Amino acid sequence: xxxxxxxxxxIPFWARQAMIYLPDGEIMQVRSGETACVRRRxxxxxxxxxxxxxxxxxxxxxHQSAAVELGPLLMALRPEPAWFETENxxxxxxxxxxxxxxxxxEPMKLIQIEEDVSAFGHGESAVGVMVKAAKVDWPMDxxxxxxxxxxxxxxxxxxxILELVPYGDAPLRICExxxxxxxxxxxxxxx
Numbered sequence: 133x134x135x136x137x138x139x140x141x142x143i144p145f146w147a148r149q150a151m152i153y154l155p156d157g158e159i160m161q162v163r164s165g166e167t168a169c170v171r172r173r174x175x176x177x178x179x180x181x182x183x184x185x186x187x188x189x190x191x192x193x194x195h196q197s198a199a200v201e202l203g204p205l206l207m208a209l210r211p212e213p214a215w216f217e218t219e220n221x222x223x224x225x226x227x228x229x230x231x232x233x234x235x236x237x238e239p240m241k242l243i244q245i246e247e248d249v250s251a252f253g254h255g256e257s258a259v260g261v262m263v264k265a266a267k268v269d270w271p272m273d274x275x276x277x278x279x280x281x282x283x284x285x286x287x288x289x290x291x292x293i294l295e296l297v298p299y300g301d302a303p304l305r306i307c308e309x310x311x312x313x314x315x316x317x318x319x320x321x322x323x
Contacts, residue, residue: 147184198311210302231270233310257297284312
């Protein structure tokens, strides 16, 4: 039956310009990182819609590394794994380049797939983030990545584009990257 009661909705800090669409057509803009209260008389069949837009953002991690997050998702580079047996069980390696640094102050692009997609790890990812990156000297250390290089610098001509996918959608993944800057290429002198 109809009843009047408050509905409290916690809006995460990453939800910029979150909106609540009420059954009567009213729209409420709510603040990220706060709790919104919708107090009204509810009737059977009422639908409330909460939209929480997510934009890619860089967060800082251990050893001055950086990661890309999209809303509540941690994004990762997904190199193609080659699985093999060891005396300790199953292990993976990749022949694809993985040792990349994210480029500071470069825009990121969100990719969303509108059609139906399967669960993590089965087929194409529903979302991705395109980032600018550059190859850096970052070797392996006994089957794992060595310590993340701190504040690398690279030429603009060395930049390429990487697609990052949700962490849970990558069986072999890199999610903490060196965070570097571009040094401007100097023109060669003509003699």
